[in-house]
Amino acid sequence: MEEKYKVQVTDLHKSYDGVHEVIKGASLDVAPSEVVCIIGPSGSGKSTFLRCINKLEDFQDGHIYLDGVDLADPKVDINKMREKIGMVFQHFNLFPNMTVLENITLAPVELGKEDKETAIKEAHKYLQMVNMDDKADVKPTTLSGGQQQRVAIARALAMKPDVMLFDEPTSALDPEMVGDVLNVMKKLAQEGMTMIVVTHEMGFAKQVADKVAFFYGGVIKELGTPEEIFDHPQEEETKNFLNKVLNI
Amino acid sequence: MHLKKLRKLLLLPVSLLIAALFLTAPKAQAASKKTYIIGTDQTFKPFEIQDKDGTYNGKNPGIDIEILREIAKHENFKYELKIMSFNADVQALQSGQIDGMIAGMSVTEERKKTIDFSNSYYTDGVCLAVAKDSKITSMKDLKGKTVNVKTGTTSAIYAKSIQKKYGFKLKYYTNSNTSWADVKAGNADACFDDGPSLRYGIANGTGLRIVGKQVSNAPLAFAVKKGENQELLKMFNDGLAWLKKTGRLKKIVNKYTSKKAVKSQVVADTSILGLIKDNAGALLQGLWMTIELSIVGILAALVFGLILGIMGIAEHKFWHGLANVIIYIFRGIPMMVLAFFIYIGMPTLLGHKLPLFTAGILTLMLDEGAYIGAIVRGGFESVDVGQWEAARSLGLPYYKALWKVVAPQGFKLMIPSLVNQFIITLKDTSILSAIGVMDLTQTGANLIAQNFQGFKMWLIIAVIYLIIITLLTWLSNYIQKKMQH
Numbered sequence: 001m002e003e004k005y006k007v008q009v010t011d012l013h014k015s016y017d018g019v020h021e022v023i024k025g026a027s028l029d030v031a032p033s034e035v036v037c038i039i040g041p042s043g044s045g046k047s048t049f050l051r052c053i054n055k056l057e058d059f060q061d062g063h064i065y066l067d068g069v070d071l072a073d074p075k076v077d078i079n080k081m082r083e084k085i086g087m088v089f090q091h092f093n094l095f096p097n098m099t100v101l102e103n104i105t106l107a108p109v110e111l112g113k114e115d116k117e118t119a120i121k122e123a124h125k126y127l128q129m130v131n132m133d134d135k136a137d138v139k140p141t142t143l144s145g146g147q148q149q150r151v152a153i154a155r156a157l158a159m160k161p162d163v164m165l166f167d168e169p170t171s172a173l174d175p176e177m178v179g180d181v182l183n184v185m186k187k188l189a190q191e192g193m194t195m196i197v198v199t200h201e202m203g204f205a206k207q208v209a210d211k212v213a214f215f216y217g218g219v220i221k222e223l224g225t226p227e228e229i230f231d232h233p234q235e236e237e238t239k240n241f242l243n244k245v246l247n248i
Numbered sequence: 249m250h251l252k253k254l255r256k257l258l259l260l261p262v263s264l265l266i267a268a269l270f271l272t273a274p275k276a277q278a279a280s281k282k283t284y285i286i287g288t289d290q291t292f293k294p295f296e297i298q299d300k301d302g303t304y305n306g307k308n309p310g311i312d313i314e315i316l317r318e319i320a321k322h323e324n325f326k327y328e329l330k331i332m333s334f335n336a337d338v339q340a341l342q343s344g345q346i347d348g349m350i351a352g353m354s355v356t357e358e359r360k361k362t363i364d365f366s367n368s369y370y371t372d373g374v375c376l377a378v379a380k381d382s383k384i385t386s387m388k389d390l391k392g393k394t395v396n397v398k399t400g401t402t403s404a405i406y407a408k409s410i411q412k413k414y415g416f417k418l419k420y421y422t423n424s425n426t427s428w429a430d431v432k433a434g435n436a437d438a439c440f441d442d443g444p445s446l447r448y449g450i451a452n453g454t455g456l457r458i459v460g461k462q463v464s465n466a467p468l469a470f471a472v473k474k475g476e477n478q479e480l481l482k483m484f485n486d487g488l489a490w491l492k493k494t495g496r497l498k499k500i501v502n503k504y505t506s507k508k509a510v511k512s513q514v515v516a517d518t519s520i521l522g523l524i525k526d527n528a529g530a531l532l533q534g535l536w537m538t539i540e541l542s543i544v545g546i547l548a549a550l551v552f553g554l555i556l557g558i559m560g561i562a563e564h565k566f567w568h569g570l571a572n573v574i575i576y577i578f579r580g581i582p583m584m585v586l587a588f589f590i591y592i593g594m595p596t597l598l599g600h601k602l603p604l605f606t607a608g609i610l611t612l613m614l615d616e617g618a619y620i621g622a623i624v625r626g627g628f629e630s631v632d633v634g635q636w637e638a639a640r641s642l643g644l645p646y647y648k649a650l651w652k653v654v655a656p657q658g659f660k661l662m663i664p665s666l667v668n669q670f671i672i673t674l675k676d677t678s679i680l681s682a683i684g685v686m687d688l689t690q691t692g693a694n695l696i697a698q699n700f701q702g703f704k705m706w707l708i709i710a711v712i713y714l715i716i717i718t719l720l721t722w723l724s725n726y727i728q729k730k731m732q733h
Contacts, residue, residue, distance in 0.1 A: 056637050081645035094640035097656045106652060107642035152638075159642055 146177025319487030368467030534691025545612030552617030557624025
């Protein structure tokens with residue numbers, strides 16, 4: 001493990017029921033403040049790969065290091081590790097039984113990171129950042145998808161994570177909502193957040209990513225800068241995929 | 249570590265449960281230590297004649313009760329009556345749940361194996377009775393007919409012994425009144441029952457007549473479990489000797505069996521309104537017991553169900569299996585069997601008596617709790633898995649995620665099923681009348697034993713249940729509406 005990486009995944013293997021292998025030896029290094037976008041056809045294992053990084057999915061083989069700590073080590077307290085890894089889901093997964101503000105303050109208060117007063121102050125700060133502060137006291141179900149996703153980002157940020165994982169954050173949104181969410185993510189990237197983003201937004205990947213990983217058949221088939229991947233893809237599968245998604 | 253957390257999480261409901269059980273305990277322990285628990289039958293005239301409120305505190309409580317009353321006064325001991333069916337009494341005696349039993353019980357060789365009898369206070373026998381207008385005139389006419397008997401009684405033993413010879417079918421009941429009403433209604437052709445009891449009933453308008461002579465005469469006696477409560481048995485015998493010597497025994501017996509025997513309280517007004525007015529006190533008392541059982545029962549069941557539900561989705565798979573087994577067992581046992589097991593069977597295991605109310609609550613807790621456990625687990629499981637993932641991804645440990653995020657949403661989904669279970673619980677309390685709980689159902693059975701107004705009384709009881717359940721449904725709809733806002 002080299003200390004210069006924030007996240008380092010080495011030779012990751014994951015299968016369901018020990019039979020159906022979905023990740024067949026994937027490796028990825030992410031430097032601090034780096035933004036890595038993972039693209040690829042559906043079913044290629046890219047979301048599963050992302051979910052392994054905070055152990056929402058168990059994996060059978062390989063290592064995932066966060067700041068040098070190996071998540072494969074059974075002695076590691078996964079809850080403590082997850083506090084440092086923010087996650088944003090395709091379907092937002094806000095808690096419908098709480099207000100927007102409570103969604104954000106829940107974890108910092110419950111985990112003893114902040115007292116309630118500080119947590120509320122901080123929550124408003126993050127809500128301002130995602131431009132949702134005026135909705136602090138409403139229930140999430142009254143919000144549009146785009147608004148919910150921005151609240152979800154604020155909720156993840158409130159734990160002050162070292163890394164943010166995004167699992168197709170705009171896939172469930174109406175097209176006119178996508179921009180707002182992507183803008184928030186761009187802002188985050190500019191502020192130096194380390195991000196791993198599974199996405200179908202090629203424009204965003206081109207514009208924001210430091211590295212683009214093309215996931216195919218359970219492995220990272222091709223990895224490079226946006227220019228390398230989008231303008232000069234080497235692999236046949238990469239070319240086919242890009243042809244399909246870019247020339248609709 | 250997870251086990252530790254689960255334990256912590258379960259501590260609250262468990263302590264609530266224990267507190268609930270203790271709260272119900274003083275109810276039964278109110279009487280002092282020297283009080284003997286004496287089992288007796290439900291109304292079995294003229295030996296046992298229950299009052300309107302189901303007690304034997306009235307002026308004419310029957311031969312057995314008057315004898316017991318006089319002897320206790322003379323011998324200076326206190327007693328408390330446990331009123332159950334004859335058969336349940338015998339089992340309770342053998343399990344030590346009651347200290348003694350007086351219920352028109354005949355001395356038989358079979359019973360002597362497990363029971364110590366007092367001296368006899370009366371000689372009793374079995375009679376055959378049929379409906380007034382029946383064509384049956386002797387035992388020979390019974391071929392192919394249906395004949396009622398009371399479970400566990402001498403009449404049943406006698407009927408069984410001649411069943412082959414006369415070729416009739418037997419139908420078993422737990423109390424005489426239902427058995428007689430069944431014959432009168434024509435569902436059965438005849439019944440074997442205690443002679444004095446039948447004669448007393450006929451004098452009071454059961455609409456039956458006796459066929460042939462009284463047979464199988466046998467002495468009646470007071471009973472204790474073999475080898476136990478010998479001081480009680482001695483006091484009874486001493487008292488009985490005194491009753492015989494002073495002629496008091498004869499007076500008591502004559503009061504109920506002579507031509508001028510006391511009649512049951514005559515019900516003047518047998519219209520539905522009259523019946524309600526006449527029995528309002530008893531009905532309200534029964535209703536109150538039903539409500540009390542339902543509320544305490546559902547609370548205990550909620551606690552037990554919550555524990556099972558949490559076990560059912562615990563992080564550790566071991567708990568899932570355990571919860572499944574517990575739910576499987578208690579959902580699989582009929583509630584009446586469970587009630588008998590707890591009230592009559594458990595004392596043998598525990599080595600001490602279980603108060604009736606506590607036994608009733610335990611039964612409800614285990615049976616309804618198993619159903620609630622399945623509801624709770626199902627409620628938790630139907631919460632979107634994304635909620636778990638979001639909570640866990642923030643670093644919340646399993647049980648914090650459960651308690652703060654998943655459970656509140658799960659409970660909301662459960663409410664309709666839980667309300668439904670509460671209504672079922674209220675109805676299920678009627679099953680507890682089998683172990684002698686004086687709930688609304690048992691009160692109804694008692695009142696009918698006196699006034700023979702089966703149709704009207706059961707109609708009144710049914711309507712009372714319906715009203716309560718309707719009110720409950722309204723209340724729960726109101727609460728659900730409120731919760732949605």
